[in-house]
Amino acid sequence: MTSTALPPQTTSTLFPVNFSVPSKEWLREQLVGKKLSEIRTPALVVDRFVVERNGREMRETAQKLGLRLRVHVKTHKTIEGTELQLGDGVTGIVVSTMAEAHYLINSHLVASGKLQDVILGIPISPDKLAEAHDLSRRIPRFHVLVDHISSLEAIEAYCVAREEEGEKNVKFSVWLKVDGGYSRAGVPPTNPSSLHLAQRLHTSPHTTFQGIYTHSGHSYSSTSPLESLEFLHQERDLSLSFRSTLLASGIPVPHISIGATPSVTSASQESSEDLRETSKSRWEGVTELHAGNFIFMDRQQIRTRAAIRGEADCAVTVLTRVLSMYPDRGTILVDAGALAMSKDSTMQGGYGQVLGTRGEDGEDGWTLTKISQEHGIMSGLRTAEEWEEVKVGEVMRVVPNHACLTAACFPFYVVVDGRGREATRGGVREREGQGEVEELVVVDVWVPVRGW
Amino acid sequence: MTSTALPPQTTSTLFPVNFSVPSKEWLREQLVGKKLSEIRTPALVVDRFVVERNGREMRETAQKLGLRLRVHVKTHKTIEGTELQLGDGVTGIVVSTMAEAHYLINSHLVASGKLQDVILGIPISPDKLAEAHDLSRRIPRFHVLVDHISSLEAIEAYCVAREEEGEKNVKFSVWLKVDGGYSRAGVPPTNPSSLHLAQRLHTSPHTTFQGIYTHSGHSYSSTSPLESLEFLHQERDLSLSFRSTLLASGIPVPHISIGATPSVTSASQESSEDLRETSKSRWEGVTELHAGNFIFMDRQQIRTRAAIRGEADCAVTVLTRVLSMYPDRGTILVDAGALAMSKDSTMQGGYGQVLGTRGEDGEDGWTLTKISQEHGIMSGLRTAEEWEEVKVGEVMRVVPNHACLTAACFPFYVVVDGRGREATRGGVREREGQGEVEELVVVDVWVPVRGW
Known part of the structure; x- marks a missing residue:
């Protein structure tokens, strides 16, 4: 239980510079009530109506399957977004950074009991164990993922050191991260060393073994709910098969958590009856689903069809100015470049598409076809009328490829409410209406946490 | 001179949230003297020795050509980086955002006379004219780029409004942005409307026409100095040809500024004699070269061979922890994902390469082959010995694909000095030495400005 294999470690704690956030109240004073054309660009716009609907629909999907939902907050990194994901009844989240953990555990969500896990x-x-241990005392349940024996050894060495200092019964709550086929993180479920690690997690005096955690990131490659569902089933079956191996070796597996936005969303496509029937036999042992991106959606999710309504399901857009x-080159220059959009790609091509510009037959709309640091090059205007419409200085809203990476470009989000109206490129109008375009007005500001 | 064509504009000024930066002094207290293994990861590491050398060599190249150098600061967005780019004698910069302009114009660089332009x-x-006008009064020369008649009309309308309020002689100093073949921004030099715009800039009572500004961003596609030089010559000839058109119409062209890191660096490959000979005839009319990325360099510039010494010319690396x-999948998981590296690509493939891991025959080293938000997947370990060496918790330095986008991921930079030593993946050792690896120690912290 020593960690001679470990290199020297720092226990440097999170810097305030990575953790402090701008003042929401101050930003609200500056921004609430302003029209989109009055906002400094580029800016991230969140449609709260869509966020609420996306959150509700995901909770309904999990409910259909009779499974607990755990929401990933990395997409937005905000207190407000977490609250809308949790709704009534969901109490568990996944964070991607320690900064997110600190921010949300220090928020009113824990004090009010809404966030518990x-x-x-x-x-x-190894360098973040002290912080994790500290956080675990400020919320009912705080878990870490482990998928290497060295990490377990580091945990044990840390706990022994704390106990030598007089602290009693120092333990970490641990999930075993298992590779569900995505080949990113996680132990291979078929390798004997994975069983050995699970055994160690089960028997170690310094860990409470929670079970199996997988992530079907490869479901992002699917292009239909049926395909996504296939990924969900594969991940489920692989996890359950590994669970059987562990159970056969006398290792209890209290929990299995699987999922990703495309695969979990796809379950909503099955009828409740089918799902209930299936779940009796096939799902036993799986205790929860997790997903995160669903709360915002983006062009990647339009492609996987998790965003079933297309761009109407996309809650975030980048507000940009012409x-x-x-016209000689058929392009427009806007002020949303790579530092506002991120350079993530999507199968549809380009770096973002302007709301409300798709052709009637579904053809691509105005698209950011090339971006560099601060330059966005837009193409796709079809007619002389379209060219005539656009003005230097006007604002447009661009649906990003990957909302998680795009939102991470911004120090705060401008929140609007597009309820019951249809998006135009810079505002909204009555559904089905051809009349006057109305500018959206800022109703709130959300402040995400950044850094590590 | 009215701007009826313009949509309603905001004049919202820069938010402090986009402009205030963390305290350098506080960060120095926390970090100076620490070893790299003691730094919280991911972090951006700047080797000041390489920055200084890159700056000096670029100034020598411009000097060889007998041209003024103007440095782009978007790559680092810091006061310290700007100072090392300026060296002795360079006084002009390009900024990519208003935030950079505010930050540097408010710094000691203007007060000390080092930064003048x-x-x-x-x-x-149009919404940023008020700010630009304000900045122009706090530094000897502040210029804007224009490449559309609507922007000129917006400038004129703004100036008229100011003069109606009683201010005298309100003017903007303007360069005409010309497309040098990159097809990003800039007027097409062969289009009659471009001549018309130049004429308007020349005659408008509210603009001082400075000349032609181009950017040969397409030179990033070159893979040899000779190819890059070809791009530089094309850009030069195109600018000079457009200048002739303007001169023939009675429009003076006081300045021409051309360049990009690959094309400008390539000029260093020519002998001083050749260059002087050439410059007599071919360069007349071109007054300055501009470039920015050269100060940091990256894998893209290794590819263009602007980074002639390969990774030894790359001043920034991302410090990441295992x-x-x-081993079953041949991969290592590190904590530098897309939010630390950016998702920009390079022809070599992958998202970054670990310092000091290239094979002796130049084969690729340990490479980030897949990244998602916070996960970096590294491949390329060749031997059992290499696998044996790596430990969970150790730190490595990864050369990014595109330093500008990678640096923009971090709220501060950790500065080291690798002078006279050879990089290893986590530290340095004596040049040509096979002995003990020594960890680098933090000597300074630089704080960039973010946002728009």
Whole structure:
């Protein structure tokens, strides 16, 4: 139980510079009530109506399956977004960074009992054990992921050291991260060393073994709910098969948590009856589903069809301003470049698409076809009328490829409410209406946490 | 001179949240003297020795050509980096955002006279005119780029409004942005409307026409100095040809500024004699070169061979920690994902490469082959010995694909000095030495400005 294999470790704690956030109240004073054209660009716009609907529909899907839902907060990293994901009844989250953990555990969500359970969703590194141990005392349940024997040894060494200092019964609550086929993190379920690690997690005096955690990130490659459902079933079956192996070796597996936005959303496509029937036999042992991106959605999820209503399901857009127009080249220059959109890609191509510009036959709309640091090049205007409409200085809303990476570009989010109206490129109008376009007005500001 | 064509504009000024930066002094107290293994990861590490050398060599190249150098600061967005780019004698910069302009114009660089001339390097949008006008009064020369008649009309309308309020002689110093073949921003030099815009800039009572500004961003596609030089010559000839058109129409062109890191660096490959000979005839009219990325360099510039010494010319690396190892899959998990590296690509493939791991025959080293938000998957370990060496919890330095986008991921930079030593993956050792690896120690912290 020593960790001679470990290199020297720092226990440097989170810097305030990575953790402090701008003042929401101050930003609200500056921004609430302003029209989109009055906002400094580029800016991230969140449609709260869509966030609420996406959250509700995901909870209904989990309910259909009779499974607990755990929401990933990395997409938005905000207190407000977490609250709308949790709704009534969900109490568990996954965080992608220690900064998110600190931010949310220090928020009113824990004090009010809405948030009770946090998993740090990336295998813990030895330098962050002290912080994790500290956090575990400020919320009912705080778990870490482990998928390497060295990490367990580091945990044990840390606990022994704390106990030598006089603290009693120092323990970490641990999930075993298992590779569900995505080949990113996680132990291979078929390897004997994985069983050995589970055994050690089960018997160690310094860990409470919670069970199996997988992530079907490869379900992002699917292009239909049926395909996504296939990924969910594969992940489920693989987890249950590994569970059987563990049970056969006398290792209890209290929990299995599986999922990703495309695969979990796809379950909503099955009828409740089918699901209930299936769940009796096939789902026994799986205790929860997890997903995160669903709360915002994006072009990648339009592609997987998790965003079943297309861009109407996308809660975030980048507000950008037209800087110039080059009709000779068929392009428009906007002020949303790579530092506002991120350079993540999607199968549809390009880096983002302007709301409300798709053709009637579903053809691509105005698309960011090229971006560099601060330049966004937009193409796809079809007619002389479209060219005539656009003005230097006007604002447009661009649906990003990958909402998680795009939201991470911004120090705060401007919140609007597009309820019951249809999006135009810079505002909204009555559904089915061809009339006047109305500008959206800022109703709130959300402040995410950044850094590590 | 009215701007009826313009949509309603905001004049919202820069939010402090986008402009205030963490305290350098506080960060120095926390970090200076620490070893890399004691730094919280992921973190951006800047080797000041390499920054200084890159800066000096670029100034020598411009000097060889007998041209003024203007440095782009978007790569680092810091006061310290700007100072090392300016060296002795360079006084002009390009900024990519208003935040950079505010930050540097408010710094000691202007007060000390080192910084005298700023170009906002993206066509100005109507909502930022008030700010630009304000900045122009706090530094000897502040210029904006224009490449659309609507922007000029917005400038004129703004100036008229100010003069109606009693201010005298309100003017903007303007460069005409010309497309040098990159097809990003800029007017097409062969289009009659471009000549018309230049004419308007020349005659408007509210603009001082400075000349032609181009950017050969397409030179990033080159893979040899000779190819890059070709891009530089094309850009030069295109600019000079457009200048002739303007001169023939009675429009003076006081300045031409051209360049990009690969093309400008390539000029260093020519002998001074050749260059002087050439410059007599071919360069007349071009007054300055501009480039920015050269100060940091990256894998993209290793590819263009602007980084002639390969990774030894790369001044920034991402410090990352090993979270887990999966020998079955041949991969290592590190804590530098897409939010630490950016998802920009390079022709070599992957998202970054670990310092000091290239094979002796130049084969690829340990490479980030897959990244998601917070996960970095590293491949390329070749031997059982290499696998044996790596430990969970150890730190490594990864050369990014595109330093500008990677640096933008971090709220501060950790500065080291690798002078006279050879990089290993986590530290340095004596050049040519096979002996003990020594950890680098933090000597300074730089704080960049973010946002728009």
